Structures are given as C-alpha cells and as structure tokens.
Amino acid sequence: MSSEHTELHHGDHDHGDTMTRGRIWKIFFILLAITCIEFFIALYMVPKGHMGLNIANPIYIILTLLKAFYIVAYFMHLKFEKAGLVYSILVPILFIIGLILVLTNESHHWITLR
C-alpha cells in the first residue's frame, strides 16, 4: 500500500490533545488505585462484615466500568478520535446491554425450572 495513507493520522493532532508520557502514568496510577480499592473491599470490607455482597457487587461492577472507560478513552485513544468514530464504536454496545437485560430476565425463570 502507498505510504500516504499510513501518514493520515500521523504527525500533529489538530486538537493538540493527546497522550503524553505524564498522562500515561497518571492513567496507570488511576487504574492501579481502582484495582486496589477492589482488593480492599474483597479482602477487608466483605470478610470483616463491614459490607454485604449486595452492596459490594454493584461497586465492583461500577469500578470495572470505570476502569474500562479509562482504558478505552485514554489507552485506546478513543476520547481523541472524531465523534463519528466514537459513536460508531459505542452505539453498538447497546446490543450487549440488550442481551444482558434479556438473559438476566430469562435466568430468573430458569430458577423455577431447576
């Protein structure tokens, strides 16, 4: 392939907002801190009875989605892409949410079948 294509996105970003080394390490420490919070809940809060699983599990899921946001937005650079590309990646995720809703609902009926 010709090299003009490969240079399309390279060089100066017109919005000047991109990943610098400082920002990379900042995101790393955020991810590490979130993981540490998860460990703290799992190894201390829940076993000691400070927190029930009905509270801990939603917190785990929220923290996981937060980590996913930081990985996709910054490490995968999606935050700095054109809005059209961002939406064409994020909107299809609705299908996944749909499957979650359908199958969690379905699994409540499976209980009675067991």
Add this chain to the structure above:
Amino acid sequence: MSATVSQIDELKSTPWSGGQSPFKVEYGKMMMWFFLLSDAFTFSSLLIAYGALRFSASTWPAADKVFQSVPLTSIEHGAPLVFVGIMTFILIMSSVTMVLAVEAGHRNAKKEVLGWMVATIIGGFMFLGCQALEWTHLHHEGFWWSSIPTNLETLKEFFNGEPAVAAQQVTAHQFANLFFTITGFHGFHVFSGVIINIIITINVLVGTYEKRGSYLMIEKVGLYWHFVDLVWVFVFTFFYLV
C-alpha cells in the same frame, strides 16, 4: 479557495462527500476498531451466558475458596486474590508499556519503540505463564472441562455453607466449563497478541516503519493489546470478585 467557487464544489468539501476520511483514521486502524467491536460481542456473549447460568443457580463455587493459593510458593490456602492480583498488575503494566511504545512511535524514536515493545512482549509471556500455573493448579484439584473433584469432601471445600450435593456437582461443572472456556479464550487472545507483537517488533527492528516514515502499525497492534487488557478487567471482576 477563492470566492468564485461554484455551489457544487462547496458541497464536495464536506467531510462526508467522498474522497475524504471523515473519521480521520487510517483504513487499517478503523478496521481494527470494528474487529474489536465484534470481538467485544463474542466476549460479552460468553460472559453474559456465565452470568445467566450463575443467576439461575441456587449456589456457586466461592471464588475466595477456589482461588486461594499462590502457585510456585508454599501458600496453598488463605490467600485469595493474591495470585490473580499479580496477573492483573502484569497485564496493566504491559498495557502501559504498549501505550508508551505508541507514544514513542509518534516521535519516530525507533530505539524507544523497540524497548517498550520488548517490555510488552515480556509482560505478555509473564501473564501467559501465570495463567498456565493457575490452570495447572486447578487441574490438579480436579477441575477441567466437564470434570470436577470426584471426592465429595474435596468438592464441599469449594462452597460456602452446605448446599445440596447435587447442586454442588451441577454448579461446579458449570463453573469449570465456563472458567476454562472464558479464560482460555482470553488466554488465546493474549497468545495471538504476543505473536503479533513479536512480528511487529521484528518489523521495527529491520526498519520497516522507519522507511515508511510512520509507526502507525504500533497503534493498531496497541489497540488489540489494550482490548485484551480490557477483557481481562471484566473476567477478573466476574470470576474473582463477584
């Protein structure tokens, strides 16, 4: 553009009128994004199936009883999350070295790209090694695809409380199948990611991208590698924490 531009010419200057790149990304990079989207569907389906089976079960093997040993040490019991914590740290670290390689690529710094890529490959191999140890450990305990510990006393140790033996056997089977399938599929992604990283590193070494004047290929494999990290974040939560 001068003031004599006709109306039709003006229409053609919009980003979506053809002959342009409205997303401002190179073709291969956009296709990598769409591939990753399809891969996200595959992993979600597996994880949602796991969730549905677990929701509908009266009991389930407790994560802090199944994963409480640290392979390669004498710790066999009472250390839940320690080993998987190390694995998670390795994978996040290798994601950081990958994004540092991408950043070095933007500056066309060949030596730095090479160094960070090699670090990423080492991280990938370390993770695969840890997963192999984890699998071996579970296999020794009697878990495998459609295989659970035959000794009922051993099996009981993986559950909280005292659920019915039939429920223990059914859910332990489901757990074993889902665990090995999902972490295996993820491990396969890590493995192919390491292979792709090695190929790209060789290309860096022989100067392919230096000649091309752009290290965009690093960004593309970087996307794949971060996606592998992303999937692990979810696998970690739903198998080890929840």
